[in-house]
Amino acid sequence: MAEPSTVWGLEALRNQVPDSVPGAYQLILRVPATRLSVGALGTWEVDEGTYVYSGSALGGVRQRVLRHLRPAGAIRWHIDYLRAVGRIIAIRFVLSPHRLECSLHEAAMRVPGAREPIPGFGASDCRCQSHLALLPGCESGEGAVAVLVQHTPAHLAGGVDWQHVVKRHGESTGQGPPIGGHDVNLEDHVGPDGSAGG
DSSP, X not given: OOOGGGSBTHHHHHHHSOTTOOEEEEEEEEEOSEEEEOGGGOEEEEOSEXXXXXXXXXXXXXXXXXXXXXXXXXXXXXXXXXXXXXXXXXXXXXXXXXXXHXXXXXXXXXXXXXXXXXXXXXXTTSSOSOSEEXXXXXXXXXXXXXXXXXXXXXXXXXXXXXXXXXXXXXXXXSBOOXXXXXXXXXXXXXXXXXXXXX
């Protein structure tokens, strides 16, 4: 597994999110120029750059992301092909019982110059063109997250569904884990439906 100091956002996930809390996530990877075979999607010429993959893990976002951070082994998802050649440099996560990966990908595509390099990647169970975006001009994990935060609607960037988390896992301290680099305060939380949380 990657060292916490090398993956932006990993410490918050490890230390503040219980195993079974559902959520959505974004993996930010640095990928070299390569010819990439992606199972049934075929073989693609992949440019060097920073990529963001958006996914959901309704059975537990913490365990899913930690699984993605282990050394690439058996191929199960499209992202496993990219992980085999790239390096995860940052993660973002949103705690929610709702499938938010499509909305997170749409937000990534709002970044000026972003493009979908492999049609169908990670999007076989929805109507999206892809769940993989190439982000231009982002060299560091923290920089990529900052750009993503700028283009993510507030209800997603701070979209921790704390009522659901507290109901399943007991009382909260009032301070949520950092989402996209920002601490989420229950008093200020705006839920996915636009209502105040807490």
